[in-house]
Amino acid sequence: MSKIKNFLSDFDDYELAFFAKFKLNTYLKNSQENIEKILFKRGLTKYRIEQLIKNNPKSKLADGKERCPRCYSDKIRNDKVELTNTSSGFGLSDKIATYDGMIGKATYKDEIICNVCGFWLKDPNEEKPKSLKTNLFRGIMTIIIGFFRG
Numbered sequence: 001m002s003k004i005k006n007f008l009s010d011f012d013d014y015e016l017a018f019f020a021k022f023k024l025n026t027y028l029k030n031s032q033e034n035i036e037k038i039l040f041k042r043g044l045t046k047y048r049i050e051q052l053i054k055n056n057p058k059s060k061l062a063d064g065k066e067r068c069p070r071c072y073s074d075k076i077r078n079d080k081v082e083l084t085n086t087s088s089g090f091g092l093s094d095k096i097a098t099y100d101g102m103i104g105k106a107t108y109k110d111e112i113i114c115n116v117c118g119f120w121l122k123d124p125n126e127e128k129p130k131s132l133k134t135n136l137f138r139g140i141m142t143i144i145i146g147f148f149r150g
């Protein structure tokens with residue numbers, strides 16, 4: 001538990017507000033309760049969270065740092081990932097990646113994720129978790145297909 005506490009102690013109130021709004025529900029219930037305790041200690045009520053998000057002063061910063069377009073934090077994680085999604089792309093760079101893949105040379109692209117709110121800035125392998133709506137639709141389709149197949 002101290003891990004998440006350490007992680008969050010590095011966040012300012014604005015970052016914590018975005019974290020609470022967009023990432024809190026991705027944690028297990030146990031962790032959520034612990035995070036809520038931290039939010040409470042920092043005085044982040046639901047109302048205050050909304051206010052902080054609305055008035056985020058970082059949205060006006062122009063310091064040249066790479067920032068998350070949603071929460072404007074510069075706490076973003078950049079991982080070099082081996083490009084696996086070479087078959088479905090249409091752009092020229094994707095074609096080159098496919099060619100490189102064919103001759104056994106791995107292509108690396110940047111996978112960039114916001115550490116604060118979980119926003120995916122770049123998702124070269126389309127690993128971003130699909131939205132609940134998509135999952136729900138897929139689930140329903142699987143049931144329907146299963147029904148017709150008997």
Ligand SMILES: [Zn+2]
Pocket residue numbers: 018068069070071072073114115116117118119
């Ligand atoms: Zn963000």
